[in-house]
Amino acid sequence: MKLPDTSWSWYDSRNAMTLEDCKVKCSSNCSCTAYANTDIRDGGKGCLLWFGDLFDMREYASFGQDVYIRMGFAKKEFKGREKVGMVVGSVISITVVLVAVFACYRKKIMKRYHGESLIKGVGEEDMDMDMDMDLPILDIKTIYIATDDFSYINFLGRGGFGPVYKGRLEDGQEIAVKRLCENSGQGVVEFKNEVKLIAKLQHRNLVRLLGCCIQGEERMLIYEYMPNKSLDFFIFDERRRRELDWGKRSNIIYGIARGLLYLHQDSRLRIIHRDLKAGNVLLDNDMNPKISDFGLAKSFGGDQSESSTNRVVEFIMLCLAITTCSGYMPPEYAIDGHFSVKSDVFSFGVLVLEVITGKTNRGFQHADHDLNLLGHVWKLWVEDRAIEVPEEDLLEETCAVSEILRCIHVALLCVQQKPEDRPTMASVVLMFGSDGSLPDPKQPGFFTNRNVPDVSSSLSRSINQVSITMIQGR
Incomplete structure (x- = not known):
């Protein structure tokens, strides 16, 4: 033959x-x-x-x-x-x-x-690739050569979208290739979102999309390569987080805040990220943060700052699996499927506390109680012991103590139970950049005992059954 x-x-x-x-x-x-x-x-x-x-x-x-x-x-x-x-x-x-x-x-x-790409199985009428993307389309042979045929040596990790590989183009530029899994139903939706949204975004604290590859059943996104991986790689590792002094951590916190402000207010498409977490913040050579992974993001109109899903059960099954397990989802989002810019603000507040403490929210453990990280910080706050929140190594930088305490204060304002009590990201950026007085924070949302049912069991009963420890604010 x-x-x-x-x-x-x-x-x-x-x-x-x-x-x-x-x-x-x-x-x-x-x-x-x-x-x-x-x-x-x-x-x-x-x-x-x-x-x-x-x-x-x-x-x-x-x-x-x-x-x-x-x-x-x-x-x-x-x-x-x-x-x-x-x-x-x-x-x-x-x-x-x-x-x-x-x-x-x-x-x-x-x-x-030859470039007149049709996205098989995605719905070409929705994508409007040629008219709406302004994004280079790379051929599949280029990607295979760049990643050495998706060699395991170049494997960087796996997310809801699919595996991510490191690659190098012929001109020497390093890239990260996100490859859609063929059997990932949610991945198709994520791919549509990510291409349509991030292709229009340009900010120093957002990861840059270089192009995409759409050929046959293959769908891939090509990003700038971030040599220092993601924030969780450093902040949750006892040895590696020692490389992050307060100067670097504060730069990361402020950079994330500026990136979110751009998404919510300053970009052409105003966007709610909906999946902000340490694993979705990448770090460049200089440890500058770049928000990534826009698969769950939603755009909203100029006069609109909130929305909701009509498929709440489906939405909760998807997003709890991705986000709540890490403790970043606000109460109104998980219970009612209601999301707004204040949902991202809540996630940001959790992330700030994780950066300061080096601990995960839901994975936090303490010998004296069964609270998660939010509950622990709130307990110390109302007892006027906020100085005990940060890692001891950070407190050795005496000139940074007041700045660290202010970040804790702002973070607690961001994680308040009611969305209307939380500040906007514009206000957060102003709070970081000034020495003015701040309002007292109210009770956080979802600071729980550790005997909370797991995600699968709580979905089968009701997410409203999550136990919440009540501590009065000062």
């Missing part, structure tokens, strides 16, 4: 892989459609993979090469003339079918390959 056209293929340049290695590599890649040896001598060696549709396959009577074609999850193999005959009856029949199908779609597919 003649090998298919290799315009959209990858090969083992070292010619060292066995056929079994090639099969494993193809099976582990959701875009791989077929594989074969590059050298059929001495039992075969090397690996050649195809991505997308297969063109120009022919049957030869007396010579040719075995091609192994993936058929969905069955992974059926077509091995030359005999194996194809076993599976479909005859090589001629399958060739006729393939030619007919490919002829119908070849023109459409080739347009997609």
Whole structure:
């Protein structure tokens, strides 16, 4: 059998892989459609993979090469003339079918390959890619080369969207590639949001989207690479967070605040992020923060600052799994599906306290009580012991004590139970930049005992059953 056209293929340049290695590599890649040896001598060696549709396959009577074609999850193999005959009856029949199908779609597919991209399965009428993005579209071969075929060595992590890989373009620029998982239903929605929203955003405290790759079933976002990973990598590790003195931590806090203010007030599309957490704040070479991951973000109009979801149950199942487990979701968001700019303010307040203490909200433990981090800080605040909140290492910087205490005060204002009591991000930025008096904070939302039911059980009963410890403010 003649090998298919290799315009959209990858090969083992070292010619060292066995056929079994090639099969494993193809099976582990959701875009791989077929594989074969590059050298059929001495039992075969090397690996050649195809991505997308297969063109120009022919049957030869007396010579040719075995091609192994993936058929969905069955992974059926077509091995030359005999194996194809076993599976479909005859090589001629399958060739006729393939030619007919490919002829119908070849023109459409080739347009997609040359940049007139159609987003299969996403809903091209909603995306308006060519008119609305102003974003470079990279071809898939460039991405495969940049990431060394998505090598495990380049694997950076995994989120709700899918895996993230490090890559390097031909000009030497380092990139981060977010790759949509084929079986991720929510990922398609996240992809639409992220492309439509962040493509229009430009701010020094937001991660920069460099381009995207949309080809066949593949959907990928290409971002600037952040060498210092994410904030949680540092702040929740006892050894690494020692690298963050108060100067660096305050710069991170103020940078996040400026980024949120831009989203809420100053950007062309006013945006509620809805998933602000330490893992979604990336750090550049100079430890400057950049807010990332806009998969759950929502835009709102000029006179609109709040909204709600009509699918509350679906919304809670999605967002509690992502956010509440880390303790960043405000009460009105989790209970009623109601979100506003004040939802982001709440998450910001939690994040500030985590940066100051080096502890997670829900993962916090204390020998004297069962409160989470919000409850612990509030308890110390009403007992006039706020000086005990920060890490001891930070208090050694005596000139920073008053600044740290002011940040704790602002954070408690941000996590108040009622959204209307919380400040806007514009007010937060002003509070950080001035020495004026601040209002007394009221009781935080969701400062709980640690015997709270887990997410799955609370969903089956009612999220309103979460126990809340009541402590009177001073």
